[in-house]
Amino acid sequence: MKLLEYEAKSVFKDFGIPVPKSVLIRAPEEVAPHLAALGDTVVLKAQVDVGGRGKAGGILKADDADAVRAARDLFSREIKGLPVREILVEERLPITHEYYLSIAIDRSTKGPVILFADAGGVDIESAAQEDAGAVRKVTLPPLLTEVPAFLMRELLGDAPKDLAPVINRLYRVFREKDAMLAEINPLVTTEKGVYAADAKLIVDDNALARQGIAVNRDLTDREQEAEKHGFAYVELDGSIGVIGNGAGLTMSTLDLIEFYQGRAANFLDVGGGADQDRVQHAVRLVAGMPDVKVIVVNLLGGITRCDEVAKGIIAAGVAPTVIVRMAGTNEEEGRRLLAEHGYRMLESMDAAVKAAVEAAA
Ligand code: GDP
Ligand code: MN
Numbered sequence: 001m002k003l004l005e006y007e008a009k010s011v012f013k014d015f016g017i018p019v020p021k022s023v024l025i026r027a028p029e030e031v032a033p034h035l036a037a038l039g040d041t042v043v044l045k046a047q048v049d050v051g052g053r054g055k056a057g058g059i060l061k062a063d064d065a066d067a068v069r070a071a072r073d074l075f076s077r078e079i080k081g082l083p084v085r086e087i088l089v090e091e092r093l094p095i096t097h098e099y100y101l102s103i104a105i106d107r108s109t110k111g112p113v114i115l116f117a118d119a120g121g122v123d124i125e126s127a128a129q130e131d132a133g134a135v136r137k138v139t140l141p142p143l144l145t146e147v148p149a150f151l152m153r154e155l156l157g158d159a160p161k162d163l164a165p166v167i168n169r170l171y172r173v174f175r176e177k178d179a180m181l182a183e184i185n186p187l188v189t190t191e192k193g194v195y196a197a198d199a200k201l202i203v204d205d206n207a208l209a210r211q212g213i214a215v216n217r218d219l220t221d222r223e224q225e226a227e228k229h230g231f232a233y234v235e236l237d238g239s240i241g242v243i244g245n246g247a248g249l250t251m252s253t254l255d256l257i258e259f260y261q262g263r264a265a266n267f268l269d270v271g272g273g274a275d276q277d278r279v280q281h282a283v284r285l286v287a288g289m290p291d292v293k294v295i296v297v298n299l300l301g302g303i304t305r306c307d308e309v310a311k312g313i314i315a316a317g318v319a320p321t322v323i324v325r326m327a328g329t330n331e332e333e334g335r336r337l338l339a340e341h342g343y344r345m346l347e348s349m350d351a352a353v354k355a356a357v358e359a360a361a
Helices: 005-014 028-038 064-075 124-130 149-156 161-176 221-229 247-259 276-287 306-316 331-340 349-360
Strands: 022-025 041-046 059-063 087-091 095-106 111-117 135-139 179-190 193-196 200-203 232-235 240-244 266-269 294-301 321-328
Touching: 005 022, 005 087, 005 161, 005 200, 022 028, 028 041, 028 064, 028 087, 041 064, 059 064, 064 087, 095 161, 111 124, 111 149, 111 161, 135 149, 149 161, 161 179, 161 193, 221 232, 221 276, 240 247, 240 276, 240 349, 247 266, 247 294, 247 349, 266 276, 276 294, 276 306, 294 306, 294 349, 306 321, 306 331, 321 331, 321 349
Parallel strands: 240 266, 240 294, 294 321
Antiparallel strands: 022 087, 041 059, 041 087, 095 111, 095 179, 111 135, 179 193, 179 200, 232 266
8 A cells, every 4th residue: 555755754764864954734724824834935745646737847846925715726637637735834944965766576586676867856867868878777585674784885886975874764754664665856965955855655455454554555445355255356347247156267267358359447356165144245346446347257156155146136126137147056046046036047158258248348
């Protein structure tokens, strides 16, 4: 899950990384009482979950006299389609240089990788593309708790030595916060010292419980609901809802939909041994997606009993057509129940998917 800049900065600060003085506001007038403490000039930064805010108009500079007006302006903007609900107002740093620093997981070494560049800021991507040597990179053995001096020298090159403690502290953040990415761009030098002028922190979704994060904000309401029930669920953009048991069977259902030139609305694997209740939740969840016209349920009865599945589908009682293909335990009883309630149960996966694609067209 991605943290917003102000949340990431609060974490960085706890780990001893200097950040600018700041205040978070939710309405333009809220900035006024804080201006004296923040200094003559401030930077207003939209707290929206997108990269490249600066270039998209999400960052404004202002002095005391026009800070409220600038805040009003920024609150009225949309940044890459997102409304601005919170603004971080910061003291304006007299920046002498902008560096780039990030720590992520290197999939090939299966360990942390630290990237550092002398030319940080909003143009880091193009700078890195134009000059492959612009970004220096070191990978670390996972058990180290600090960057060894020889690797630190390699990273920093001729950059000031007082950046080294920030790198080690960010590495501690990365380890202790179960991060997928910890980034400071730009990491700036000023006459008063070094600061994280921006902050990005992505926490591994698998570590949210350990990090005390109860709700994954990156998920839609439906994705959160699916997680609550333990469904493996992914939203796609078609109109054919898909429910299967087992990742393989569900994936092949998606493949077959594609083969018949239909478009799946989702992937949902109810898992093994689904009972009436689970199936009912799954059907309701998929039926709730606004574009779904038809739902194909493709299940193999083993521990999962087909009569339980049928009862779940019937109990869900949803508006989109539900087309069922089931085979295995208690198949006959399942077929009888479904037929009684007017549902179509087809013999083969092929026939069920074909029927679903036709119904959606
Ligand atoms: P991003 O565009 O979302 O990455 O937003 P950043 O927080 O990185 O800000 C973009 C750019 O705004 C930075 O690279 C700086 O050049 C500039 N900037 C941000 N904060 C300050 C500040 O306090 N003082 C000055 N002079 N420039 C700033
Ligand atoms: Mn930035």
